[in-house]
Amino acid sequence: MSVLVFVDHTQGSFKKKAFETVNYAAETAKRIGGGDVTAVVLGTVSNEEINQLGQYGATKVLHLNDARFDNFSARAYAKAIAAGVQQAGAKVVIVSYNVSGKAVAGILAAQLKAGLVSGAVDYPQTDNGFVVKKTVFSGKAFAHVKITSDVKIIALVPNTFAPKKGEGAAAAEALNVSLSDADFGITKVAEDVVKGEIPLSEAELVVSGGRGLKGPENWGILEDLGKAFGATLACSRPVADAHWRPHHEHVGQTGGTIRPNLYVAVGISGAIQHLAGVNSSKTIVVINKDPEAPFFKAADYGVVGDAFEVLPKLTEAVNKFKAAHN
Incomplete structure (x- = not known):
């Protein structure tokens, strides 16, 4: 056949x-x-x-x-x-x-x-x-x-x-x-092409942020962790809707559906709409200061703590591990 x-x-x-x-x-x-x-x-x-x-x-x-x-x-x-x-x-x-x-x-x-x-x-x-x-x-x-x-x-x-x-x-x-x-009923007017990063649909490692990061000016700590992991960045819908991050980074029921080997969610509560786009990830790590955040129920590993304290320490640990094993 x-x-x-x-x-x-x-x-x-x-x-x-x-x-x-x-x-x-x-x-x-x-x-x-x-x-x-x-x-x-x-x-x-x-x-x-x-x-x-x-x-x-x-x-x-x-x-x-x-x-x-x-x-x-x-x-x-x-x-x-x-x-x-x-x-x-x-x-x-x-x-x-x-x-x-x-x-x-x-x-x-x-x-x-x-x-x-x-x-x-x-x-x-x-x-x-x-x-x-x-x-x-x-x-x-x-x-x-x-x-x-x-x-x-x-x-x-x-x-x-x-x-x-x-x-x-x-x-x-x-x-x-x-x-x-x-x-051919569609005419292309303009095209924005993201270069220099692995597309979310192809990424095996993804680091994602939500409203818990409080504003776009704080995204540097997430970018540092993503760089340490060699991961692609993502975000929740409220973050994209507030224009903190570009819409191509939005994952969830109304955004992209991804299936990476590792998904790290930082400051994301874990609403069902977001989970629909990421819960097929092989391993989910959740970092949130709210111990009652729904995302912890879907997580393989969870860290209850303030992202502004946890992420710099995690980034430092990842960089030290990489330096010791290169």
Whole structure:
């Protein structure tokens, strides 16, 4: 049974989540009895970048080298991916459960009359049909969903599996689809690109701050801890809404959903809306002076104390540890 995977890129470059979805597609193909793994790539991407996909499990790449796809348009993307499904004869479609994947998956499911599992966190089980495990109730529980449709779509939560590089190679060919300007209903007016830091969706270490830091002028102690850890910074919604920090750092139900190996929450109470975006983190550390803060119930480790006293000491300890082990 053939598997197709949509591989997202950032300005022509593949990131960790792209290789993770290709790995996932390759393992899924094995579990359903083997078959080709076809990757779909849209937009301006070099052959050097595309060739990498074979090392992560793709056996073929369908590339639509059209600069209009360099700007995301859900309708155009879904139409192109659907054409790739038909061209490859795929019965299982894999996308990343990120911003573009969430926007595309529902449209694609309607076009292909396909069953969709969003937020998958494990490989499909095939002992009793085709069953996929996903998170529900803002990550507080899991559901096992059986897909019975002919074509099946899985949206994988990023950072669920570490990508593994192999020695494979993938043959590239053109993706055939008829498009018009009407398919591209979004016009880009401006673009703000954050450079010099790991995107939250890719980060394995995240340090996050809330209103407990009292103001943007106090963010230096959080930045120092993030630098010591080599972590990406994040924040709660009230912080972003107050313009203490940029909105791309906002994580939670109405912001980004992340799944890092380590999430350090400083001065964040732990409302359910925030937990929905971070409670799939492998390890959660909470620092809060309020011992009754709800976040402590979700924490693996907790420190009851004033952030302005705890963070400098923690940063000093991390730096000393790194110096002693370098």
